[in-house]
Amino acid sequence: MPIDLTAGVRHKSNFNGEWWRSAVIYQIYPRSFADSNGDGMGDLPGITSRLDSLAALGIDAIWLSPFMRSPQKDAGYDVSDYRDVDPLFGTLDDFDAMVSRAHLLKIRVLVDLVPNHTSDQHDWFQAALKSAPGSAERAFYHFKDGKGQKGELPPNNWLSMFGGPAWTRTTNTDGTPGQWYLHLFDSSQPDLNWENPKVEEAFEEILRFWLDRGVDGFRVDQPHAMAKAAGLPDHPDIERAGAGFIEGEPSPPMWFQESVHPIFRKWRAILDSYPGDRAMCGEAYVLPLSFMALWVRADEFNQTFNFRFLDSEWKPEILFNTINESFTAFDGVGAPSTWVLSNHDIIRHASRMGGLTGRPTASNGIGPNDPQPDRELGLRRARAATLFTLALPGSMYLYQGEELGLPEHTTLEPQYRQDPTFARTNGQRVGRDGCRVPLPWESGAGAANGFNTTGKSWLPQPEIYAAYSRDQQDGVAGSTLELYKHALKLRAELKLGEGSFEWVAEYIGEKSLGFRNGEILVVHNFGHEPISLPAGEVVALSLHGMTSGHALVADQTVWLKI
Incomplete structure (x- = not known):
């Protein structure tokens, strides 16, 4: 399908001095970044010991995935104490x-905050289990009480995003079946x-x-899940329980509620009351982007992840429309667009772009029995995608290890897997x-x-x-x-992050x-x-030494000063 050039947008710089509008933010997955005490688990002293390497990389901020006290049933996204560091990490x-x-x-x-759910080991939940309905x-x-003659059925038809029902029944202190509790993720959450x-x-x-x-x-985890529809009604179309907002239709009862x-707004007021331009980014998996933009109005989140871009196939028509939609939506509320290609929940883009078709970008992953990506092709395309994306105005998120070109661990054996x-x-x-494997230094x-x-x-x-280790690449042209x-x-x-944007018609197709x-x-x-x-003047090129005069070869990105 030809690209409709009339749909192309322009973006004028909306930079007002706030660091978060143009920052490059590096995601650290603490358990896999650097391990200082040799127990096999990354930790905070390990992060501290390697911060110089991140300063040399040139990032503006780090975002730490969960490090708070937790039983680690879901890699720390099951918090048992929000005001302490888990001993695993220091x-x-x-x-x-x-x-x-x-x-x-x-x-x-920036630190991760998980407000939708706690661990079942949190003092709040343990007190709830010991208390009466x-x-x-x-x-x-x-x-909630269950349905059925003896309350033996879940209160509604909601499903867990990790598979299975979203309800687990409790047992009373006398051993009889009790009420049910809701968990949109694991039963321990x-x-x-x-x-x-x-x-x-x-x-x-x-x-x-x-x-x-x-x-x-x-960085706020799953903010769109926090509020539920009054009375927790059945989902009218449970097969699309995890789908996004559809314009003209009511929001699913477990997502996107206006009451969040x-x-x-209260949280933003708290951040704004502190000196130093504090910021808040929402992991709001809300589509379309016109709806997501409501989460980054001037008095709410400073920014939110652009899942439309993250989920887009690396194809010109799809990217053209996604970038247009991004600038239109976020410029409409005065917010910066964010750009991201990899994170701790999806297949690393160096593997995702390795020639596999129909490969999901969410939590399915690639296993040893699946078709395997072409590592050379994937890295070539990933480098080009990164260079293309880094030139877009707004804020860019990098995931630890992508600067090394790390591929997904696609042959991890079942006995090692820990994802619920x-x-x-x-x-x-x-x-x-597969995307959470410890880094090679x-x-x-x-x-x-x-x-x-x-x-x-x-x-x-x-x-x-071993071949991707940082010491094998540092200083190597x-x-x-x-x-x-x-x-x-x-x-x-x-100042590209602070800059403007317009399509160049002769290169759109x-x-x-x-x-x-x-x-x-x-x-x-x-x-x-x-x-x-x-x-x-060629100032940046995704594939080293692969130009021929003023020709750009396949799967390559160039920055040209003209």
Whole structure:
């Protein structure tokens, strides 16, 4: 289908000095970043010890996935104490030291906040289990009597996003069956009741606790799930329970409820009351983007993840429409667009782009019995996709290890898998472990390639990771690491994150996409034949040494100063 050039948009810079409008934010998955004590689990001192490498990379901020106290049933997204560090990762003193070192290096720190659900080991939930139906303790969560003659059926037809029903029945102290509790995710993650003002008050105190320790903001997990429709009615179309908002139709009863917005306005007011331009990013899986933009109005989230872009296939028509939709939606409320290609929940883009068709980008993963991606093709396309995306105005999120060109661990054996998705679907979905494997720092430095000194690792690295280690790429011309360093340096110098955007018609079609950001022309070749380029200075190129005059070869992106 030809691209409709009349649909092309322009973006004018909306940069007002706020760092988060143009920042490059690096996601750290703490258990897999760096391990200081050799127990096989990454930790906060490990992060502190490697912060210099992130400063050299050129990022503006780090975002830490969960490190708070947790039984680790879902890799820390099951929090049992929101005001403490899990001993797996260290102590509050270790956290303070990490923040201090990051700030010394001019790196801001965002932390994950998980407000939709707690661990079933949280004191709040344990108190609820010990209390009677209708008690104040149970009002912190969604406890309901079951349906059927003896309450033996779940209260409604909702499904868990990890597979199976979204309800688990409790057992009374006398051994008889009790009420049911709601969990949109694992049964060890009961959903909080955000209609209860006490829950709101508790989380406002949690926000202040971390802001007082110097954090620069929060990434908020699953905010669109927090509020539920009154009375928790059945989903009218349970087969699409996880689908997005459809314009003209009511929101699904477990997602996208209007009552969440006053909560976020209160949170934003708290952040704004602190010095230093604190920021809040929502993991709001809300589509279309025109609906998502309602979450980043001036008094709510500062920014939200752009899942439309993350989920887009790397095809010109799809990207053209996605970028248009992004600028239209976010510019309409004065918010920056965010751009991201990989994170801890999806297949790494160096594998996702490796020639597999119909491959999901969410939590299904790639297992040893699935078709395997072409690693060379995947890396070539991933480098080009990264360079193309880094030139877009707005904020960019990087996932740890993508600067090394790390592929997914696609041959991880079943006995090592820890994602609850794998267990709850009896292995039909292999889950997200493949993108969460510990990082290789120094090739041959133990079985874990410098992740620690003992070789222990909570998930084993594939043998191929040694070749991707940071020490094998640092200072090596043409390496993926050096490409990222060069691009991030130029992005800052040329102020591309703060810039403007317009499509360049002669490079819009089935074989290429091109746009201008200030004095930089960005072109990507989706075709098989070289593309002619105008005269100008090549300042960044996704494939080292692969130009022929002013021709751009297949699967390549160029930044050209003209």
